[in-house]
Structure formats: structure tokens, C-alpha cells
Amino acid sequence: MAGCAVVGKTKLLTRYKYGSYCDASGMTLVDHIPVKKTVEGKQCVFDYYDTAGQEKYMSMVRLYLRNSCACILVYDITRPSTLDRLEEFIRIVDETCPEAVKIIVGNKAD
Ligand SMILES: Nc1nc2c(ncn2[C@@H]2O[C@H](COP(=O)(O)OP(=O)(O)OP(=O)(O)O)[C@@H](O)[C@H]2O)c(=O)[nH]1
Numbered sequence: 001m002a003g004c005a006v007v008g009k010t011k012l013l014t015r016y017k018y019g020s021y022c023d024a025s026g027m028t029l030v031d032h033i034p035v036k037k038t039v040e041g042k043q044c045v046f047d048y049y050d051t052a053g054q055e056k057y058m059s060m061v062r063l064y065l066r067n068s069c070a071c072i073l074v075y076d077i078t079r080p081s082t083l084d085r086l087e088e089f090i091r092i093v094d095e096t097c098p099e100a101v102k103i104i105v106g107n108k109a110d
């Protein structure tokens, strides 16, 4: 999970995992969020990594994207610049885990 600061990465992931939303927020460094799902009758655990959006932590984002199978790239539809900046995240994914599936999500559609 990657994208600019305050686009709502943590909220998306916690809502997906817990089904709830609260407006209170704090900046993320890196959080490992395992999610259990049954796929084709088998119990699976998907390891999500919620990364920091702040530019100064980009080297850490790069580290956590390495070896990912998929990357959810989030932007805020109310701030077009956060979509422009996804180009940088896409470049990092292409460099560090070229096989990864890239999923672009526009958040804050409410
Ligand atoms: N209106 C609206 N606000 C949202 C939504 N999702 C998140 N927010 C707001 O955006 C703030 C930041 O959300 P976070 O999930 O912490 O953002 P983040 O991308 O994880 O930020 P960093 O961890 O700093 O990179 C929250 O406090 C909410 O106020 C949404 O779907 N709609």
C-alpha cells in the first residue's frame, strides 16, 4: 500500500480489515497488517504493508515494496497532485518489484 501522505491508505486498509472507520488519524511509518481470507475453500493470510506517504520516508517505502506480489497505489481524488505523484511510486515499483500487479485506487470519493 503506497501513495502520498494523508490520501487515506491506513483508513482504506483498516476499514477493509475491521469494517469500521474513525476520522482520527496519525501518520504511518510502516505497519504490517495481516488479513485472513478464505480463497477457494482454503484459509489464506495476506500480508499487507501500510507504508508512509511522507517524502522523507521514501527509502523505507522502497524497502517494503521489494518482493511484493501486488502494490495498491492510492491517491486522493480531491487533490490531483497526489495522482501526479503516483508516477514516482510506479517507477519505484517497476524498479524494485517489476512483476508486481499495480492497482490504482482513487480515495475520498464521498
Ligand atoms: N473524506 C474522507 N476523508 C478521508 C477518507 N479516508 C481518509 N480520510 C481522511 O484523511 C486523513 C488521513 O488518512 P490516513 O488513512 O491516515 O492517510 P495515510 O495515507 O495513511 O497517511 P500517511 O500515513 O501519513 O501516509 C484521515 O484522518 C481522514 O480525515 C475518505 O474516504 N474520505
Ligand SMILES: [Mg+2]
Residues within 6 Å of the ligand: 009, 010, 011, 026, 027, 028, 050, 051, 052
Ligand atoms: Mg497511514
